[in-house]
Amino acid sequence: MKASELFFRIRRDLEDLSEYTSRIEEERLIRAGDPPGALAYLGDYNYTTLVEIRNRDGISPDFEIDSAIVDEFQHELDRYLDTYAPGAVDLKRYVLNISLYLTFIAKKPLHPPEVPFSEDILIVKKGKFFYCSGKRRFIGDVPSLCRYCVCRPQ
Template sequence: MDTSQLFQCLKKNALKISIHDLMKAKAYIEYNNRNLPEKYQKEYTQKLFGYIFNTLVEIKNKNSVDSVEHIDENIFRDLVEKINRLNENYSSEQKIFNRIIKIVSLYLVFIAKKPIHPESMIFPGGFKITKESGVYYCPVKDKQSGIEFALCDFCVCRDKEELETY
């Protein structure tokens, strides 16, 4: 599979996402963030949902990829399997959210080559994803690596500590 083929599939599925689906996804994000420290709950929800929404709009409005590239089938399969495991035994709201995340994550990882989380989102501790010389750095990348449901292993970001060692 190449990026053009993937994009056409993602666009087709993005066009099926309704406003009702988006409302359920936002409600799921809000519910899921209820245990975050209060000062992060609202901002995290707004930034994450805004990023997801804007990425879906980008997919819907775009006609083709900027450059056609081969996609590593093993990485693609691993990411899809990980996202699919998120749907096991969960509510319909989470399944809708995960369907949207599947579209957005595959687009961000393989086509847009952007971080899975928005650059402007503040992580606990006040840290953000940064971009230096065209490379994204995440303050929590290595801390999330290996966590069963985290998608960080597939994200284009490098760990922020790499930047600090240069």
């Protein structure tokens, strides 16, 4: 599949979630004065990605993405979200689309760089590459998205 095909599918699906993303925007304003935590950083990273998707016109130059790997990724992310956010349908669609974009189009990490996500995970950028301190440890977990992440083990 072409990256542009995936991109426009992601953007359409996020547009269909406009009521949900409006709630996210409202919640961000409400918690703006709160001390930041790992989940707030992740939420802000995902929201910034949403804004990037909205503002992007397309993919240039266009490139090929292996649709079988995209399908595997979606299946693993479904399993992950069914474990950690069961029944949260809109959240699942939102995270799926943001994650597809980050992984296959923007080629960015799934967690925000330079922010300690937990005691085990810190992503840093050195030169043009991202490195994750948790990748070696978590790559074998089921469900795990580490094998799809652009980060290299640190």
